Amino acid sequence: MTITITAFERSPDGGKGLARDTRVRWALEETNQPYDVRLVSFAAMKEPAHLALHPFGQIPTYEEGDLALFETGAIVFHIAQQHACLLPEDPAARARATTWMFAALNTVEPPILDLTIARIVEADKPWSQARLPLVAERIRTRLNQLSARLGDADWLDGAFSAADLLMVSVLLRLRMSGILDEYPTLAAYVARGEARPAYQRAFGAQLTVNAAAPMAG
Amino acid sequence: MTITITAFERSPDGGKGLARDTRVRWALEETNQPYDVRLVSFAAMKEPAHLALHPFGQIPTYEEGDLALFETGAIVFHIAQQHACLLPEDPAARARATTWMFAALNTVEPPILDLTIARIVEADKPWSQARLPLVAERIRTRLNQLSARLGDADWLDGAFSAADLLMVSVLLRLRMSGILDEYPTLAAYVARGEARPAYQRAFGAQLTVNAAAPMAG
Known part of the structure; x- marks a missing residue:
């Protein structure tokens, strides 16, 4: 089909x-x-x-x-x-991968999208520049937590899965800001995703x- | 267990x-x-x-x-x-309900959470009051679209499902703001959810x- x-x-x-x-x-x-x-x-x-x-x-x-x-x-x-x-067949591993899919989109992406709002959607507002450090700090809170959990693992939970596909895609939004480079393990994680054929x-x-x-x- | x-x-x-x-x-x-x-x-x-x-x-x-x-x-x-x-067994209906689950959390909830950021997290910032109308307009864009799709149906896609559970929960965050009441069909939808035993x-x-x-x- x-x-x-x-x-x-x-x-x-x-x-x-x-x-x-x-x-x-x-x-x-x-x-x-x-x-x-x-x-x-x-x-x-x-x-x-x-x-x-x-x-x-x-x-x-x-x-x-x-x-x-x-x-x-x-x-x-x-x-x-x-x-x-893209999703392990073992039910527990599948549930954990699904958890990370939702985490990428519902916990990690919203503060990152807020950077787009601050930088682009509200670029012409008088508070735009003053808000940026606050938004960046909320992103760093999430990246600190994410890098602590990832540690030196290649992927979030064992083998590459749809959770990594989404998390890497979400983090890619940060590259232009320079914030991703503050987290070498996360930058390397994103690079591993991008290197996939x-x-x-x-x-x-x-x-x-x-x-x-x-x-x- | x-x-x-x-x-x-x-x-x-x-x-x-x-x-x-x-x-x-x-x-x-x-x-x-x-x-x-x-x-x-x-x-x-x-x-x-x-x-x-x-x-x-x-x-x-x-x-x-x-x-x-x-x-x-x-x-x-x-x-x-x-x-x-909570999720229909028919695969197509299940995929549609899953779509609405993600939509509730990834498309409808982020602008609503931004209202909390504007109102509470950034309450002491000089721009807090001036930003509120912009944030409210982004919420209204989503509620207009959501109410257009819901029409006079009781639930998002046929019978009540986990998608309605999440969407009602997301919309409940708006009640205190008064914005929900601008959309009578959505307010009634939320009330139907709340009325469930x-x-x-x-x-x-x-x-x-x-x-x-x-x-x-």
Whole structure:
């Protein structure tokens, strides 16, 4: 059954791989599944046809026959459930990996997204610069805890799993800020993720789209 | 096998049910499972024994024999997977419910938590009041989309599921702000969740703990 995902016609990051379709592409590459991509413009994302697929008007979405999913975490989980290379089959190990999937998206990512709000969404507000150190401190609290738990392990819980795929993707958002480099073990963890051939293919695929798109503005 | 969860010795909300153990209690009540509660102080949450269970030093945690989980979404998912009353058995319906679980925690909750940051964490900052309308607008964007999708349905996707349990819990955080009341269909949706006997038992159980605790300060 053909899998079709959606992605930005023109990603706001210009192809740095931070748009969330990269996460889904990565999961599909790890599990060796071919997929089609339908590109959507910012205008189309807010129109009824796309909102029927994604009630919050975002990308990516996932279609496979009659099944239509949105929300990156859920799409990656759906893919991972069917492939032991992304979620262990042992029920306890699977529950722990699922825990780390939620932790990546619900505990580690929110303060990181707040940096985007402070830096970009509220860039023109008088408090923007003054808020940045507070936001960065909340991120460091999480990274301290995460690096303490990871220790010198390669991955969060034994073998590479969908939890690492999501956690690495979340941490990648920090690279430009320099904060990630304050945590050498986490920077090395992210580099291990990026070095995976499946990540490289996913990154390359999204880059091809964005390199082909005319520059914004 | 005995299930043990952790909860605040003294919840910051004084028993309004907004601490995340209420979500886990609710799932356990919907599935008619007895559970023990171990109360932890703020100091104990940052100590090695608790960090071994929860690397981010939060509550709730979940222990069942040798299995130890953290992260509310993952705990609720673990409970729900074993009981059709919280996750449908049909694979497509289950994938859709999982999508809504992630949407509640990763798309709807972050702007709502930002209101807590603006109102409480950054209450003493000079920008606190000026930021509130921006944060509220980001919440309204999500609530507009959510209410458009819910329409006049009772629950997000057919029967009540773990997705509704999480979405109602997330929306409950908004009640004090008055924003929820701007959306009558969402306010009614939350009220339907609160009216469930399992929610009532969960709410009552956390209230008993907090009513018994001496007042802070």
